[in-house]
Amino acid sequence: MTFDRVAAVEWYRRNRERSRALFDLIADSAYYSQPIALRHPIVFYEGHLPGFSFNTLVKKALGRASIDARLESLFARGIDPHENSGGSGGSGTVGGWPSRDEVRRFADEADRHVVDALEQDDLERRGDPLLDRADAVFTILEHEAMHQETLLYMWHRLPLEQKRAPAGYRPTLDGAPPRQEWIDVPPGCATLGVARGAVRFGWDNEFPAFSAQVAPFSIERHDTSNAQFLEFVDAGGYANREVWRPEDWAWIERERIAHPLFWERHGDRWMWRGMFELAPLPPAWPVYVSQAEAAAYARWRGMRLPTEAEFQRAAFGSPEGERVHPWGDAPPDRSRGAFDFESWDPQPAGAHPKGESAWGVADLVGNGWEWTSTTFGPFPGFHAMASYPEYSADFFDGEHVVMKGASPATAHELLRPSFRNWFRTRYPYVYATFRCAR
Ligand SMILES: [Fe+2]
Numbered sequence: 001m002t003f004d005r006v007a008a009v010e011w012y013r014r015n016r017e018r019s020r021a022l023f024d025l026i027a028d029s030a031y032y033s034q035p036i037a038l039r040h041p042i043v044f045y046e047g048h049l050p051g052f053s054f055n056t057l058v059k060k061a062l063g064r065a066s067i068d069a070r071l072e073s074l075f076a077r078g079i080d081p082h083e084n085s086g087g088s089g090g091s092g093t094v095g096g097w098p099s100r101d102e103v104r105r106f107a108d109e110a111d112r113h114v115v116d117a118l119e120q121d122d123l124e125r126r127g128d129p130l131l132d133r134a135d136a137v138f139t140i141l142e143h144e145a146m147h148q149e150t151l152l153y154m155w156h157r158l159p160l161e162q163k164r165a166p167a168g169y170r171p172t173l174d175g176a177p178p179r180q181e182w183i184d185v186p187p188g189c190a191t192l193g194v195a196r197g198a199v200r201f202g203w204d205n206e207f208p209a210f211s212a213q214v215a216p217f218s219i220e221r222h223d224t225s226n227a228q229f230l231e232f233v234d235a236g237g238y239a240n241r242e243v244w245r246p247e248d249w250a251w252i253e254r255e256r257i258a259h260p261l262f263w264e265r266h267g268d269r270w271m272w273r274g275m276f277e278l279a280p281l282p283p284a285w286p287v288y289v290s291q292a293e294a295a296a297y298a299r300w301r302g303m304r305l306p307t308e309a310e311f312q313r314a315a316f317g318s319p320e321g322e323r324v325h326p327w328g329d330a331p332p333d334r335s336r337g338a339f340d341f342e343s344w345d346p347q348p349a350g351a352h353p354k355g356e357s358a359w360g361v362a363d364l365v366g367n368g369w370e371w372t373s374t375t376f377g378p379f380p381g382f383h384a385m386a387s388y389p390e391y392s393a394d395f396f397d398g399e400h401v402v403m404k405g406a407s408p409a410t411a412h413e414l415l416r417p418s419f420r421n422w423f424r425t426r427y428p429y430v431y432a433t434f435r436c437a438r
Pocket of ligand 1: 048052077143147
């Protein structure tokens, strides 16, 4: 796999264009707001995306000089503070942020240097810790693609009047949930990690190759729908201490949580807080919840969440060996699942039969990340990547769990079997759903 410079430039521009389009969805009045208390205010991200690319590729990998040391450090990093720590990191008050013009000037300048490097520099250097296999280039490209999803779930929490829907967008609200059923998956080997040479790029937590033997298990064909989860809510699931882990129960009590964050009670009906509108709860959509809520639901039904290895086996296993995607080796397209910014909201479960896995399990990649019961950790032989050493290592703390699959806001470039996502168990903002196993 040789480095394709033209494709890299094209991807970088495509990323920047999409990021701009996402910022165009929100009103100016939202720019300094902080829709999720554990994250930075929105202004941070407009500087962070090009800032990270500049820092990583131009400064770190190529050893060039700063363009604005103050802004480069202000926009350096900001993910996943502890649920109790709150605040906006070390960046001070909202009033301390630069003006939007200043942020955009910095972004333009950073972009200019990055594109220049992508077009001209020697970016693939064997044995160089940052540029071996053009690692730093793919680091910045996938970093921006991933942030686009986190931007969207931040936008999701903004007041509706601060967002404008793209022309013609209508979520698919109708439809009955598909009939849920159990699918038996035979025992076999599941590949979780991948060998460095086998993929163009991967994050450090995907390496090295790692396989697990998976015992026979059953998994639900469909994601848990809002209609199914409503049974748990109606049965008093949020008041039933028995089904919650002690630390999750403490959270439920402390925060007085009584339903999924994406649901709102209006009078006597449940509504879904969509990206651009409030709609009557769509029964067929996968429920979006934290891992704590998913685990409580599963326990209430006498089931459990799948492990990471079981997810892999359900998604990529087949009687003939493993696949690149659940549906086979054909590239991802819209017929296979809800991903790659196909929609601003979920779609009815089971709407993409052409995306089913070899065993007939639906929506494993797309329409919402899927929580597993597996604590996020390194595969044996892990070492942190030079282009972004804190990317994974900072989260091997026993407090994060693995999510697999993809959501409607996951770029198609990230759809590979070894790609892993992770969050704290009580983080309710992500586009994440689940299905039960037994
Ligand atoms: Fe970042």
